[in-house]
Amino acid sequence: MVDLPKKKVGIIACAGEEIPEGTISRVAARMVLEEVRPEDTVTLCLPLFLAGDERERAFARFYPTIAIDGCEKLCAKRATEKYSGPVSTYIVVDRLIQKRGLSSGQSRHELDEAGQRAAEVVAQEIVNQVERILGRERAVAAMPGVAATAPAGAGTACACASGIPMTQVKIGGQSVGLVALEPIFEQFYQEGRRDGPGLDEDLMKTVKLYNYVPPSAEERYKATLLEEYEKFCRRKGG
Amino acid sequence: MSRKEDNKVLVIPCSGIGKAFGSVAREAMYMIVEELRPEETETVCLSLLTLGDEEAKDRVRSHPVITIDGCAQACAEENVKGVGGRSVANFRVVDTYREHRELKVKSVLHPGEAGRKLAHILARKVASQVDAVKAKEEMIDG
Numbered sequence: 001m002v003d004l005p006k007k008k009v010g011i012i013a014c015a016g017e018e019i020p021e022g023t024i025s026r027v028a029a030r031m032v033l034e035e036v037r038p039e040d041t042v043t044l045c046l047p048l049f050l051a052g053d054e055r056e057r058a059f060a061r062f063y064p065t066i067a068i069d070g071c072e073k074l075c076a077k078r079a080t081e082k083y084s085g086p087v088s089t090y091i092v093v094d095r096l097i098q099k100r101g102l103s104s105g106q107s108r109h110e111l112d113e114a115g116q117r118a119a120e121v122v123a124q125e126i127v128n129q130v131e132r133i134l135g136r137e138r139a140v141a142a143m144p145g146v147a148a149t150a151p152a153g154a155g156t157a158c159a160c161a162s163g164i165p166m167t168q169v170k171i172g173g174q175s176v177g178l179v180a181l182e183p184i185f186e187q188f189y190q191e192g193r194r195d196g197p198g199l200d201e202d203l204m205k206t207v208k209l210y211n212y213v214p215p216s217a218e219e220r221y222k223a224t225l226l227e228e229y230e231k232f233c234r235r236k237g238g
Numbered sequence: 239m240s241r242k243e244d245n246k247v248l249v250i251p252c253s254g255i256g257k258a259f260g261s262v263a264r265e266a267m268y269m270i271v272e273e274l275r276p277e278e279t280e281t282v283c284l285s286l287l288t289l290g291d292e293e294a295k296d297r298v299r300s301h302p303v304i305t306i307d308g309c310a311q312a313c314a315e316e317n318v319k320g321v322g323g324r325s326v327a328n329f330r331v332v333d334t335y336r337e338h339r340e341l342k343v344k345s346v347l348h349p350g351e352a353g354r355k356l357a358h359i360l361a362r363k364v365a366s367q368v369d370a371v372k373a374k375e376e377m378i379d380g
Contacts, residue, residue: 013255014283014285015253015255015264015284015285016283016285016286017250017251017253017264017267017281017282017283017284018281018282018283019283022283022285026253026255026264027347029255030255030346030347031347033255033346034345034346034347035347043255043256044255044256045252045253045254045255045256045260045311045313046255046284046285046288047252047284047285047287047288047313047314047316047317048311048313049288050288050313050316050317050320051311051312051313051316051317051320052311052313073286073289073291075283075285075286075288075289075291076285078289079285079288079289082289082290108268109265109268109272
């Protein structure tokens with residue numbers, strides 16, 4: 001069975017520099033990425049949605065994504081949805097810590113005791129959402145220092161520049177970049193799918209998980225996907 | 239708003255969450271705006287610029303901006319340029335690191351003592367640039 005990278009959860013933090021809650025969003029995200037769930041999570045720098053290329057902008061179509069926002073401006077959620085794709089869920093630091101009767105602390109630079117506690121609570125909530133998205137309902141242990149499953153920094157994944165596989169295909173005479181095409185083909189191949197009724201529909205359904213397909217071009221996409229999949233199977237030896 | 243307040247230099251780091259140099263960029267910015275040049279500088283959330291927030295765009299268009307980037311993708315620089323900001327200088331952490339290779343940054347979450355030292359060296363360079371920008375603006379203002 002091919003391990004499609006959809007099994008990792010994307011985390012996009014606003015990291016807002018002007019307010020303590022922005023620092024809390026960043027620290028909480030890193031706690032999860034570095035210390036608590038390094039094997040299940042991946043991140044991308046939010047400003048890369050503008051500064052990067054199509055591979056970066058494919059992030060939220062490729063990974064189910066949690067946006068972590070410091071304030072109600074929701075920069076992480078809104079920018080992700082504007083440039084990349086819908087988020088699976090989002091957490092607003094300000095809202096969450098108020099709900100828990102906590103404080104953000106006084107410092108946006110280095111978190112004080114209150115800010116650190118708030119970051120731990122936000123990290124806990126991120127982990128809860130990661131578990132939910134991955135379909136695991138296992139009990140989540142108490143936070144950092146207790147729940148750590150890996151040494152700091154181990155296995156931390158940044159998706160910039162190289163993390164998301166993109167394949168260029170010709171559709172209707174135009175070159176189109178399709179995210180995750182190779183792993184999708186590999187999955188179908190390993191499942192023994194070579195031809196038969198519904199293959200084009202199933203390929204299309206899976207490709208659409210990661211790519212926008214204009215409704216008016218669906219038939220052209222389907223035909224191209226079948227052609228490309230046949231080529232893929234021939235390369236693999238039939 | 240006073241003239242002095244209006245003329246503040248904006249220092250914007252990438253705050254890159256995927257790389258340790260992103261943390262150094264962010265740390266250097268706080269050292270400048272909170273410790274070294276608190277009267278002359280302030281910052282803007284880069285995520286607001288990425289989103290296209292009108293107020294944030296106005297701020298970077300009407301103030302001199304110094305960016306600090308953690309990697310070659312240059313997110314801070316590109317995002318400021320992308321909205322037509324008044325970019326006056328761009329720093330990259332890696333350039334300072336090349337001069338101080340002994341200062342190995344520990345991790346994104348915990349840059350460590352070496353990471354903070356690297357940030358401080360960089361912050362002093364940026365502070366000098368802030369002084370140069372302010373001096374030039376004062377000359378123009380007469």
